[in-house]
Amino acid sequence: MQGQVHTIFPLNSEKTFTEDQAIELINLFMAVTLKAKNTVQSLNSQIEYHKAQPHEANMIQERLNTEIQKWSDKMRRLGGTPLALYKVKIPAAKGFFIWEFPSADIEYHI
Secondary structure, eight states: OOOOOOOOOOTTOOOOOOHHHHHHHHHHHHHHHHHHHHHHHHHHHHHHHTTTOHHHHHHHHHHHHHHHHHHHHHHHHTTOEEEETTEEEEEOSSSEEEEETTOSOOEEEO
């Protein structure tokens, strides 16, 4: 099986994708998002467990915010624009595609 090399874009660059390119991104988005979602769920559980300990809960909240920011930055570097947690806009030449975890599909919008 031959691996594909994906391009990582600077955070401030704008790239447009064809439908085929956008579909190729989805597997990568899925892998990155699944990992982030598992971490976010774990941290949310820890916050709930420590809700009677505000100092501990605040420290976990900071870690949670950092994880969400890391996910967002990764989506941007791969060429997408996060719209919400686990929902990404992929720019096209005319319009854009929308992908939302856990779907393997994208929607085209003009």
